[in-house]
Amino acid sequence: QVQLVESGGGLVQPGGSLRLSCEASEHIPSVTHLAWYRQASDRQRELIASMIIERRMWYSDSVKGRFTCSGDFAKNAVSLQMNNLKPEDTAVYYCNIQSLSRHYWGHGTQVTVSS
Numbered sequence: 001q002v003q004l005v006e007s008g009g010g011l012v013q014p015g016g017s018l019r020l021s022c023e024a025s026e027h028i029p030s031v032t033h034l035a036w037y038r039q040a041s042d043r044q045r046e047l048i049a050s051m052i053i054e055r056r057m058w059y060s061d062s063v064k065g066r067f068t069c070s071g072d073f074a075k076n077a078v079s080l081q082m083n084n085l086k087p088e089d090t091a092v093y094y095c096n097i098q099s100l101s102r103h104y105w106g107h108g109t110q111v112t113v114s115s
Contacts, residue, residue, distance in 0.1 A: 002026045002104055004095050009109035016113070017083045022095030022106050024076035033098035034071035034078035038091035038111075045094065049080060062088075085113045 008020040020036070035050035048060045049069035059067065066085075071078035078095055090113050095106035 002028055004097060004104050004106040006093075006095055006106040006109045009093065009111050011112045011114065012085055013115050014086060014113055016085050017081070018085065018111060019082070020080040020093055020095070020109060020111075022078050022097075024097060024104065028076045028097060028099050028104065030100040031073050031076060031097055032100060033096070034069070034073065035096040035098070036067075036069060036078070036080045037094045037096055038089075039094070039108075040088075040091040043091075051078065082111070085111075087113050089113050 003025040004022050005025060006022045008018060012018050032053050033050055035047060037045050037047050039045040048063050049067055050058045051069050051071050053073060066083050068081040076097055092108040092110050094108045097104045
């Protein structure tokens with residue numbers, strides 16, 4: 001059973017930075033998308049950044065200009081560099097790897113932005 005192993009996250013002050021990383025425990029064939037989602041308390045999970053096989057990038061307006069998604073399709077790995085963090089970025093962050101046949105999800109890592 002393939003698992004996505006996440007690392008990073010934690011508590012940071014407003015204006016600070018964090019880096020999240022995610023890698024598959026086994027090789028996933030035919031990966032087409034690498035992405036990050038987040039879910040704040042009492043809200044639905046939302047897509048915030050995605051990377052498509054042709055290297056096209058997409059960011060939500062809420063993180064554009066502050067977050068950078070990078071990834072390696074061959075290694076089934078994806079990272080999220082988060083700069084200038086704000087209290088409203090507080091959420092559980094999930095990595096997502098999509099292949100031709102299914103989605104894979106990380107276990108989620110908590111990011112808390114607070115002074």
